[in-house]
Amino acid sequence: MKIYLAxxxxxxxxxxxxxxxxxxxxxxxxxxxxxxxxxxxxxxxIDASExxxxxxEAMMNEADAIxxxxxxxxxxxxxxxxxxxxxYMAGHGKLCxxxxxxxxxxxxxxxxxxxxxxxxxQLTDAIGMTVEDFGLADxxxxxxxxxxxxxxxxxxxxPPADIWQDLSVFEACVRLAATRLPPTS
Amino acid sequence: MKIYLAxxxxxxxxxxxxxxxxxxxxxxxxxxxxxxxxxxxxxxxIDASExxxxxxEAMMNEADAIxxxxxxxxxxxxxxxxxxxxxYMAGHGKLCxxxxxxxxxxxxxxxxxxxxxxxxxQLTDAIGMTVEDFGLADxxxxxxxxxxxxxxxxxxxxPPADIWQDLSVFEACVRLAATRLPPTS
Numbered sequence: 001m002k003i004y005l006a007x008x009x010x011x012x013x014x015x016x017x018x019x020x021x022x023x024x025x026x027x028x029x030x031x032x033x034x035x036x037x038x039x040x041x042x043x044x045x046i047d048a049s050e051x052x053x054x055x056x057e058a059m060m061n062e063a064d065a066i067x068x069x070x071x072x073x074x075x076x077x078x079x080x081x082x083x084x085x086x087x088y089m090a091g092h093g094k095l096c097x098x099x100x101x102x103x104x105x106x107x108x109x110x111x112x113x114x115x116x117x118x119x120x121x122q123l124t125d126a127i128g129m130t131v132e133d134f135g136l137a138d139x140x141x142x143x144x145x146x147x148x149x150x151x152x153x154x155x156x157x158x159p160p161a162d163i164w165q166d167l168s169v170f171e172a173c174v175r176l177a178a179t180r181l182p183p184t185s
Numbered sequence: 186m187k188i189y190l191a192x193x194x195x196x197x198x199x200x201x202x203x204x205x206x207x208x209x210x211x212x213x214x215x216x217x218x219x220x221x222x223x224x225x226x227x228x229x230x231i232d233a234s235e236x237x238x239x240x241x242e243a244m245m246n247e248a249d250a251i252x253x254x255x256x257x258x259x260x261x262x263x264x265x266x267x268x269x270x271x272x273y274m275a276g277h278g279k280l281c282x283x284x285x286x287x288x289x290x291x292x293x294x295x296x297x298x299x300x301x302x303x304x305x306x307q308l309t310d311a312i313g314m315t316v317e318d319f320g321l322a323d324x325x326x327x328x329x330x331x332x333x334x335x336x337x338x339x340x341x342x343x344p345p346a347d348i349w350q351d352l353s354v355f356e357a358c359v360r361l362a363a364t365r366l367p368p369t370s
Contacts, residue, residue, distance in 0.1 A: 011314040049319040053329035074298055074310070075260020080268045081326040087269040088330075091276020113259055125259070127349075129196040134234040141266040144238035145273075164312075 001181035002032045003174075004060050004089065007069025008079040010037050012164055025171055029178035034059045060088055064181055065095035067173045070138060070153065071163055072102055076109035077138045086145060095180055096150035097173045100137055101163035103155040107133050151176050186366035187217045188359075189245050189274065192254025193264040195222050197349055210356055214363035219244045245273055249366055250280035252358045255323060255338065256287055256348055261294035262323045271330060280365055281335035282358045285322055286348035288340040292318050336361050 003026055009018045019035035026033035039055030041048055060066070066089040070078035077083075078100070090096050102109075107123060110116055114126040123131040136143040137153055146153050154173050160166030188211055194203045204220035211218035224240030226233055245251070251274040255263035262268075263285070275281050287294075292308060295301055299311040308316040321328040322338055331338050339358050345351030 008314065011316075013309075013313045015315075049317075049321060049325040050329055050332070053325055053333065056326065074295065075262070077260070077265040079324070080262040080265065081324040083265045083268045084272040084275075084324070084326040084330060087272025087274075088276040089272075090269075091273040110259065124198075128198045129193065129349075130200075131196075132234075136234060139264070139266040139269070140234040140238055141241065141269040144235055145269060147235070148238065164314075 001064045001177075002034055002062060003177055003181075004063035004066045004085070005033050005035045006066055006082045006085040008071075008073045008082060009069055009164075010035075014165075018165070018167075021167060022170060025167065025174050026177075029174050031174065031177060031181065034063055056085070057088075060085060060092070060094075063089070063094065065089070065097065065150070065177055067170065067177065068096070068098035069170070070098045070100045070142065072100070072104075072109055072138070076106060076113055078142060083142055086142065090145050090149045094149075095177065096146055097154070097176055098142075098146045098150075099154040099169040099173050101156060101160055101166060101169060103137065103159065106136055106138050107131055150180075186250065186362075187219055187248045188362055188366075189248035189251045189270070190218050190220045191251055191267045191270040193256075193258045193267060194254055194349075195220075199350075203350070203352075206352060207355060210352065210359050211362075214359050216359065216362060216366065219248055241270070242273075245270060245277070245279075248274070248279065250274075250282060250335070250362055252355065252362065253281070253283035254355070255283045255285045255327065257285070257294055257323070261291060261298055263327060268327055271327065275330050275334045279334075280362065281331055282339070282361055283327075283331045283335075284339040284354040284358050286341060286345055286351060286354060288322065288344065291321055291323050292316055335365075 005022050023033035036056050041051045068082050068086045073079040110131050123133050154169045156169050190207050208218035221241050226236045253267050253271045258264040295316050308318050339354045341354050
């Protein structure tokens with residue numbers, strides 16, 4: 001069975017190496033990892049972003065499951081591209097697994113970017129918009145999607161030394177996938 | 186035909202009023218707007234976030250299209266919950282429309298949060314991760330999804346005075362939806 005390996009890992013300086021490690025971990029459990037960077041695209045082409053989109057969507061259509069790296073990226077929550085892909089796979093009725101290497105609550109992540117104050121029984125940010133306070137690690141749509149379309153978000157018991165390189169909780173997701181999906185013959 | 190009205194509008198101080206305005210604009214074009222806050226949930230319930238998720242998912246399943254407010258929210262890109270919903274609707278093969286009231290390029294939005302420097306032919310952020318530079322307003326998965334599953338992201342010609350209250354580009358999306366979907370009898 002095939003697993004789409006979503007995440008901002010593709011933006012890392014060692015993006016290709018991390019992808020290779022993830023694919024190898026999948027293989028160890030009898031699963032085929034599909035890593036977006038394996039689509040060969042000419043980044044200088046005028047339609048490069050459309051080509052990348054089409055390549056990623058074809059990979060998702062081919063996959064039976066997604067493992068999404070939802071570690072917060074350039075803001076309080078997960079990477080937008082990865083979240084889009086999680087939604088796409090949930091919409092397709094595929095098995096949805098995801099992890100974050102940062103276990104902090106969403107509300108505490110928001111505090112790093114804007115003042116959060118109690119206001120009329122709710123928490124609001126600096127421009128008066130409500131801050132979700134359900135004891136979850138990210139927006140409820142992301143967290144509950146995993147719980148209801150696959151398995152609750154996997155987070156580390158101890159924060160890893162390097163949140164972008166440590167694959168322990170990724171491996172935990174692969175183990176979960178292997179219990180749910182028949183191995184590739 | 187029914188349109189799911191996604192966006193961080195539900196976090197606004199006047200969330201209910203904005204939702205009412207959006208639903209009225211849809212009605213003016215013969216369309217039924219489904220606004221997530223119309224799901225009556227007890228926010229104090231222990232499973233409130235699961236109830237909200239299930240309510241929103243049921244609304245999306247019922248809808249023929251989505252109009253997503255992708256105005257950047259608490260970071261360089263769109264709200265994670267909204268992006269998840271866009272992906273979910275695309276995965277379901279529904280018509281995908283979206284807008285942003287901020288027309289700036291993603292790369293320039295990122296500059297407001299972290300240093301962006303040229304590095305080996307690409308742009309990278311303060312921790313060395315690649316910054317997408319395709320001349321798009323957000324992550325390519327979001328922008329290209331709209332182009333390929335509905336219509337290119339709608340942005341204002343002139344920045345509106347209030348990016349959270351101005352519904353001009355939302356109305357443009359409703360007009361687009363009306364040309365694509367048969368009116369409700």
